[in-house]
Amino acid sequence: xxxxxxNSDSVGDAFDVQLFRQDALISIPTVPAIILLDGGxxxxxxxxxxxxxxAPQDHRGFxxxxxxxxxxxxxxxxxxxxxxxxxxxxxxxxxxxxxxxFLAHELxxxxxxxxxxxxSKVVIAGHSLGGYFSTYAMLHPxxxxxxxxxxxxPSLWWNERSIFEAEAAYAPxxxxxxxxxxxxxxxxxxxxxxxxxxxxxxxxxxRGISGLQIGSAYYERASHSQTPVEGFLDGMAFYLDLx
Numbered sequence: 542x543x544x545x546x547x548n549s550d551s552v553g554d555a556f557d558v559q560l561f562r563q564d565a566l567i568s569i570p571t572v573p574a575i576i577l578l579d580g581g582x583x584x585x586x587x588x589x590x591x592x593x594x595x596a597p598q599d600h601r602g603f604x605x606x607x608x609x610x611x612x613x614x615x616x617x618x619x620x621x622x623x624x625x626x627x628x629x630x631x632x633x634x635x636x637x638x639x640x641x642x643f644l645a646h647e648l649x650x651x652x653x654x655x656x657x658x659x660x661s662k663v664v665i666a667g668h669s670l671g672g673y674f675s676t677y678a679m680l681h682p683x684x685x686x687x688x689x690x691x692x693x694x695p696s697l698w699w700n701e702r703s704i705f706e707a708e709a710a711y712a713p714x715x716x717x718x719x720x721x722x723x724x725x726x727x728x729x730x731x732x733x734x735x736x737x738x739x740x741x742x743x744x745x746x747x748r749g750i751s752g753l754q755i756g757s758a759y760y761e762r763a764s765h766s767q768t769p770v771e772g773f774l775d776g777m778a779f780y781l782d783l784x
Contacts, residue, residue: 542588546611547651551643552621552636557581558648559607560656561588563595572602573662574652575777576644576687578622578671579769580607581614586770594774595783603781604658608648622667622674627700637674638684645686664689664721664780668769669734670696676704676741679722680711688720689780693772694730694765697737708744715750723756723776727763734765 543560559580562572577584584607591605610617619634626635644665652658665687667675672695678685679692697704722745726738742757756779760768777783 543656547648549643549647551639551647554617555611556643556648557607557609557611559584559609560604560652561591561607562602562604562656563592564602571653571657571659572604573664573781574604574606574658575691575773575780576648576663576665577605577607577773578665578667578674579609579614579618581609583607583668583769583773584609587773590770590774591777595777595781603777604652604656606652606658618670622670623699624674624677625700625703637677640674641678641681641684645684649686660686661688663687664691664776666691666693666773666776667695668693668772669765670699672738673697673699673704676722677707679720680704680707682711682715682718690720690722691773691776691780692722692724692738692741693776694726694734694768695724695738695741696734697741698733702737705741705744708741712745712748712750715748715753717751718753720752721754721756721780723758723779725758725760725768725772725775727760727765727768729762729764730768731765735759 620636621640624637672692675690675692679690724742726735
């Protein structure tokens with residue numbers, strides 16, 4: 542495991558990065574990567590669970606990249622994981638486009654050059670506002686470098702559910718999309734989480750977009766705080782074909 546700091550010109554802030562790599566039995570030069578948002582909260586648990594669940598003989602190797610913050614994570618995630626800005630939440634939100642630019646043009650080139658990440662095989666995984674951001678990135682492929690998206694209990698209620706307008710604008714232009722998206726939520730969450738997540742999944746399935754593979758899991762006894770690790774691991778299994 543490695544830990545380091547990346548300074549971003551796009552966002553104007555520094556990010557804490559933790560990186561874990563599990564190689565396959567036959568090592569290959571580059572591996573897929575899971576970019577884990579809110580890494581300061583979830584990285585340790587996800588790495589431990591991934592080590593327990595995924596055996597090296599079952600896959601071609603992968604890296605988990607936990608992306609977190611020093612300082613006030615709550616306010617910074619509102620800044621980075623949301624777009625457009627929502628005035629109901631005051632100032633300091635809506636910076637998701639700049640954050641996506643950081644991921645595409647600053648973080649991923651660094652990971653490719655120094656840590657042998659295959660930048661054609663990168664999934665972004667987020668919970669709550671992070672799940673919203675993952676969904677946003679999927680719906681803006683012209684800006685997004687990811688070929689996989691994991692949205693766990695996504696906050697699709699943000700900005701009066703404007704993400705559904707983005708989905709409606711995306712769908713007519715999407716064709717031959719070689720990517721995967723995985724939705725998950727708990728059935729003991731507020732309806733604004735579970736029902737909207739299921740609605741987004743249903744809409745995208747109805748579109749029948751060529752090349753887009755959609756997976757999902759809904760956890761019967763899980764509340765909002767209980768979905769992250771299981772959702773991330775199930776999403777990883779879907780993305781890495783380890784079902």
